[in-house]
Every structure is written in structure tokens, then in C-alpha cells.
Amino acid sequence: xxxxxxxxxxxxxxxxxxxxxxxxxxxxxxxxxxxxxxxxxxxxxxxxxxxxxxxxxxxxxxxxxxxxxxxxxxxxxxxxxxxxxxxxxxxxxxxxxxxxxxxxxxxxxxxxxxxxxxxxxxxxxxxxxxxxxxxxxxxxxxxxxxxxxxxxxxxxxxxxxxxxxxxxxxxxxxxxxxxxxxxxxxxxxxxxxxxxxxxxxxxxxxxxxxxxxxxxxxxxxxxxxxxxxxxxxxxxxxxxxxxxxxxxxxxxxxxxxxxxxxxxxxxxxxxxxxxxxxxxxxxxxxxxxxxxxxxxxxxxxxxxxxxxxxxxxxxxxxxxxxxxxxxxxxxxxxxxxxxxxxxxxxxxxxxxxxxxx
Amino acid sequence: xxxxxxxxxxxxxxxxxxxxxxxxxxxxxxxxxxxxxxxxxxxxxxxxxxxxxxxxxxxxxxxxxxxxxxxxxxxxxxxxxxxxxxxxxxxxxxxxxxxxxxxxxxxxxxxxxxxxxxxxxxxxxxxxxxxxxxxxxxxxxxxxxxxxxxxxxxxxxxxxxxxxxxxxxxxxxxxxxxxxxxxxxxxxxxxxxxxxxxxxxxxxxxxxxxxxxxxxxxxxxxxxxxxxxxxxxxxxxxxxxxxxxxxxxxxxxxxxxxxxxxxxxxxxxxxxxxxxxxxxxxxxxxxxxxxxxxxxxxxxxxxxxxxxxxxxxxxxxxxxxxxxxxxxxxxxxxxxxxxxxxxxxxxxxxxxxxxxxxxxxxxxxx
Numbered sequence: 001x002x003x004x005x006x007x008x009x010x011x012x013x014x015x016x017x018x019x020x021x022x023x024x025x026x027x028x029x030x031x032x033x034x035x036x037x038x039x040x041x042x043x044x045x046x047x048x049x050x051x052x053x054x055x056x057x058x059x060x061x062x063x064x065x066x067x068x069x070x071x072x073x074x075x076x077x078x079x080x081x082x083x084x085x086x087x088x089x090x091x092x093x094x095x096x097x098x099x100x101x102x103x104x105x106x107x108x109x110x111x112x113x114x115x116x117x118x119x120x121x122x123x124x125x126x127x128x129x130x131x132x133x134x135x136x137x138x139x140x141x142x143x144x145x146x147x148x149x150x151x152x153x154x155x156x157x158x159x160x161x162x163x164x165x166x167x168x169x170x171x172x173x174x175x176x177x178x179x180x181x182x183x184x185x186x187x188x189x190x191x192x193x194x195x196x197x198x199x200x201x202x203x204x205x206x207x208x209x210x211x212x213x214x215x216x217x218x219x220x221x222x223x224x225x226x227x228x229x230x231x232x233x234x235x236x237x238x239x240x241x242x243x244x245x246x247x248x249x250x251x252x253x254x255x256x257x258x259x260x261x262x263x264x265x266x267x268x269x270x271x272x273x274x275x276x277x278x279x280x281x282x283x284x285x286x287x288x289x290x291x292x293x294x295x296x297x298x299x300x301x302x303x304x305x306x307x308x309x310x311x312x313x314x315x316x317x318x319x320x321x322x323x324x325x326x327x328x329x330x331x332x333x334x335x336x337x338x339x340x341x342x343x344x345x346x347x348x349x350x351x352x353x354x355x356x357x
Numbered sequence: 358x359x360x361x362x363x364x365x366x367x368x369x370x371x372x373x374x375x376x377x378x379x380x381x382x383x384x385x386x387x388x389x390x391x392x393x394x395x396x397x398x399x400x401x402x403x404x405x406x407x408x409x410x411x412x413x414x415x416x417x418x419x420x421x422x423x424x425x426x427x428x429x430x431x432x433x434x435x436x437x438x439x440x441x442x443x444x445x446x447x448x449x450x451x452x453x454x455x456x457x458x459x460x461x462x463x464x465x466x467x468x469x470x471x472x473x474x475x476x477x478x479x480x481x482x483x484x485x486x487x488x489x490x491x492x493x494x495x496x497x498x499x500x501x502x503x504x505x506x507x508x509x510x511x512x513x514x515x516x517x518x519x520x521x522x523x524x525x526x527x528x529x530x531x532x533x534x535x536x537x538x539x540x541x542x543x544x545x546x547x548x549x550x551x552x553x554x555x556x557x558x559x560x561x562x563x564x565x566x567x568x569x570x571x572x573x574x575x576x577x578x579x580x581x582x583x584x585x586x587x588x589x590x591x592x593x594x595x596x597x598x599x600x601x602x603x604x605x606x607x608x609x610x611x612x613x614x615x616x617x618x619x620x621x622x623x624x625x626x627x628x629x630x631x632x633x634x635x636x637x638x639x640x641x642x643x644x645x646x647x648x649x650x651x652x653x654x655x656x657x658x659x660x661x662x663x664x665x666x667x668x669x670x671x672x673x674x675x676x677x678x679x680x681x682x683x684x685x686x687x688x689x690x691x692x693x694x695x696x697x698x699x700x701x702x703x704x705x706x707x708x709x710x711x712x713x714x715x716x717x718x719x720x721x722x723x
Contacts, residue, residue, distance in 0.1 A: 245447075245449065247445050247447065247449035248449055248451060250416055250436075250443075250445070250449070251443070251445060251449040251451075251514075252462075253416070253435075253436050253437055254414060254415075254416070254436045254437065254441060254442070254443045255437070255462060255463035255466050255514075255518070256437030256438070256463075256466050256467075257437075257462070257466045258466065258468075261465075261466065265451075265462070266451060269451075269453040269454075270452070270453065272453075
């Protein structure tokens, strides 16, 4: 109750309003007024160098306050307002304070589906992409000719629009067949993946079309997300590998260390800071997964006729905003934040024990 | 283990393909290092001493020539099969492992009949650590150690698998002056105790002189002179070796020989029997000067530095090829610091003559 009392005072009595408005207003003044000439003048007059940095930063801070800090504060505020409606709020309506939004989010079956999908994709894609990226980085680092060219090729997905890649993936996993699904009949104009596995005598699999199975959907998503996540991870790990002192390897060689042992006892520990970074950012990115599903399955977040089955946490938040349920969206966003926070803390805790800096 | 190098040559291909200029890092190096000796490879940077060391280690392949450990030809053998211990210039200790793990690492790689039990390994690691006196630091990480301690760990790691040959690449260059003195004594002691044939690379002549049994002086890939430190110092084969060894460095003057007399400037300095009339380069060790009132070598006195036991007289002579002449005289001698000039006679065995053109040694009799 003490917490609620506090929140009540902060939000309803308008203390926060005065404070924030004043702060934002002052920052804007600083940003607007202090052009180059005035900054110089000010610094000379004040003779305070510590002001200089703040003055230079002011425009940036102003933007951050408006577009990052304020939305965060506002999200927290809105999430605790029962039945919040932005239009009504502009009209001057006031709302009760409570945790009803959180309760509704947690109890919504849709949200639980989203949570399950997000978790599943995280757990699948982060380890797979990290291990693959590590192997590719080590291989790339070992070859001398064409290293640059290959590096560029591996980096290409990173600079390509993820929706575009998603559409290509959709085409690749396509199974075109008018009768498909009713009597398992299949017409041969399938996507490239089904054609390839067909060469090995495997029956075509319904990856992304109507009546496709959840497992097949998740498999496609996993492949797509892993492939999309690889470039950044390879880049980071390759950078780490290239900064490892070559003499460790020479020393290991002289001590007749088997290759596998060199990898596990020297390469991986020396890369551990980069690995930790890649895993942590991977989990954070995984929890924010959204555009990949849109890319492959459309904004309905599911195979045709199965809308919402592949929805994620971010998708849930977007849906809530689209339905002007800002209170629900804010509460879901805070829950997502809490999950990411906890997972990151666990990651940091584990990596602190295992990481050598 | 005796180490034999036969016509060892290393040529690095040119980086610039157009000019096609190859770099001969080591040229035709032939030498046998006797068993159990401490050998110093000495030379200025770029003389090929490290390349020689890396060829012995197997990390670099010679372009031609052969390397023998004892009777075994190891030229084609990869480094892991040569049974060497190598201490890198910056030690290359694995930063994520403790001292104990670092020292254990080579032992854990042993396979087949050499495989040891855990306890044996720990015992061996402890033994090696004790030898280099770091047995109290076994649970530290390398970054928690001083430079000298890291150096010892590196030596322990190299020694723990009982290498046939121990190689040290500029072992003291990362240490401060005081630690350097101490550590070089340590290296000497450890080498004596283990009796392992040890080869180390250095550009510091003092370091090489003080601990080596044998010094190899190199220049631009070519071996100049091989011998015991004192022999090389007392009997340099050419001007390069004479200049490279000794602190303060040797004094070099231009002069000429006429009627078996050595002249510097117009002054007749000393008799040099058995030398034809020719232009020569005269090199005089700093300790080769005697103060003598009417001595033949008259120099302009510029400074006297008192060092306690000795005094160092800094003077100038117009024939000197160095900016100043530096001579070290016993402090018992009385020197008039206010005098304009100072006169010396020379100790003949501290004076070396070299051909002015080829810089090769010219031997003479007094």
C-alpha cells in the first residue's frame, strides 16, 4: 500500500508533472539558445570547463528526454492507470490507479501464447546461432585467401532488410498446391527447399502454408532468425579472434596441444567476453523478435488461417496499441522489460563466473 | 642435448612483388652448440637472431640447411614433436589460467606412454615452480604477477615437460633494470641446475656477456664471431664486433700505419710490427688508456665524470670517428680538470686495428 500511496502522490498530485515539464523545458532552452557562438561565450564567462561538456551534450540529451526517457516514464505511469484511454485522457478524464492492466495481461491466453513463442524462439536460436557463429568465425579466421570476400558475404544479411529476407524465405519454403491439406495431394511448383529435400526422396513438408504444423513454422522461423543473427555475431567473434595474441597459439603448439584442446582451453576462454556479449545481446534481440515473423507469415502472425499462433511479446504489445489499449500495452511492455532484465542479470551473473577479461 | 645447425638459411620472400627483393634473414649459419651450455645469440635488431631461434623451435621453417638435436635430424619435424621449451618475449602466459594451470598445461597435453596421473602432474608442476621460486604464487592469475614473476612462470612452463632444448626470446627485455640483473642471474642458476642446453636471444651485449657460456654475434643475418664472452671482447674479429661489445663502447679513430708505426693525426702512437703501410681504423677500449704527461695521444679535455672507483675522462680528438673519446682511468690518478688538454699512452692489448675499407681485423705485434 505504501507503494500505491507513493505512486498516487507522484502521479495524481501532479508533482511529477511540474518537475518533468520544468526539466524538459529547461533542457530545450539550453539546446535552442546555445548555438556555437553562445557556447563559446558562456564557457569563457563561466570559466567552467565542466559546463562545456553538458552544453555540448544538451541537444542530444533533450532529444533523449523527449523520445526515450519521457516515454519510459509515461509507460510506467500508463500501465498503472485502470482502463486508460488516450483519447479520453486528452479529454481530461482521470483514471484510477491499480494493477488491473497487469492482471489482465497475465491472464490473457493470447499473451501466454506470445510468451511461449518468444521463449521458445530465444532458447532455440541463441545457442544455435552463437555456436554456428563461433565455428564460422574460427574457420574464417583460419583461412587467409578470400577471407575479406567471405567476410563480406557473411555480413550481407546484416545490411539487408529483414522483411525482404523474410519474404524470400517465405518463397523458399513455399508449398504451392491447390489441394494440399485436404487429401495430401501435392502439385510440383513448390519452393526451393521442398524441391531440394524432394531430391533425397523426402516427402514435401508444409512449412509455411495453410494447415502447416506449429513445429514446421517454428523450424522455419528458427532457421531464418539464426541466419539473420549470424552476421553480427560472426563480426564480433571474428574481431575478437583477430585481437587474440598469436603467441598463445604458438605457445600451445610448442606444448603439442591437440587442436580441440586449443579451441576449448584457449580460443573459447579468450573469446569469452565477446561470447558473453553476443549471448546477452542475442537474448535481448530474441525477446524483441517480431519483424521476422511478419516477414515470413504476414502481420497476422501465423500461417494462413492460423492468425496469432506465432505471435510474440512485441507483437502482442503492437496489437494492443493498434486496438488503443495503451494500458495493456504498457503493462505488457513492462513485463517484457522485467523478463529481459532478469534474463540479462542471470546471463551477467553466469558470464562473470565464466568470463575472463 | 647437443644442437647442431648446418648451413641454416632463411630467406623471406619480398613483400613487394614488383621489386622482388628477398630478405635474407639468416645466411648460412653453421654452428654446434655443445650439450648443457648457455648460448647467447647477440646482435642488433634485424640481424636474424630471433629468426634463428624460431627455426630451432620449428615455428619457422628454414629455406635451406639442417638442424640436428643430438644425432636426430629435426629440420622437418614440427614444433610439437621437437621437445623444446620456448619462452616468448612477452611470455605468452595464458591470461585466463592460474599459474598452476599454466604450468600444468603442457603436461596435460602428453599422450600415450608419457601420459601422467593427476598427482604426478601436480608434483612436476610444483617442482618446476619451486625451481623458479614461484611456488607460493600458484593460484594467482598472470595479471596479478609482476613482470619478473611472469617471466619465471613462463620459464617454469617451458621447463616442466623437461625439454631437450630451452629457447628464450629476449627474456629480459620486458623487465626493469634492477629486475633484469636479478633475473639474468636466475636464468643462469636455473640453467646450471637443470643442465638443459639453453639458447637465448638478446640485443643487450652486457646481458649476453654476463651469463652466456658462448656468444654468437650476428649482423644482417651473417654470423660474425662465435666464442666465449671474454675471448670475443678481448679479440674481436672485425670492427662491428668490437663496437658491439663493451660498455662504455669502444673508441674508434682513424689513423694510418707507416714504417710499422701507428699514427693518429700526426702523432706517432705506438709500434705495430708486422703491419704494412696503410690506412687503418683504430679501436681502443675505454680501459686501454694510461694517463701520461707526455703521452703521444693528445686530446682536448671536455669533461671528467667521477664514478667512485674509476673516473671517466671525456675528451675530443679530431681523428675520432665518435663524437667523443671516453676513457676509464683509476681514480687514484690525479687529473687536472682545468687543463685544456689531456695526454694518454695506450695499452697495446686494448688497441685493435681494422682495415679502413673492409673493417676486418689487422693483427700486429708490439
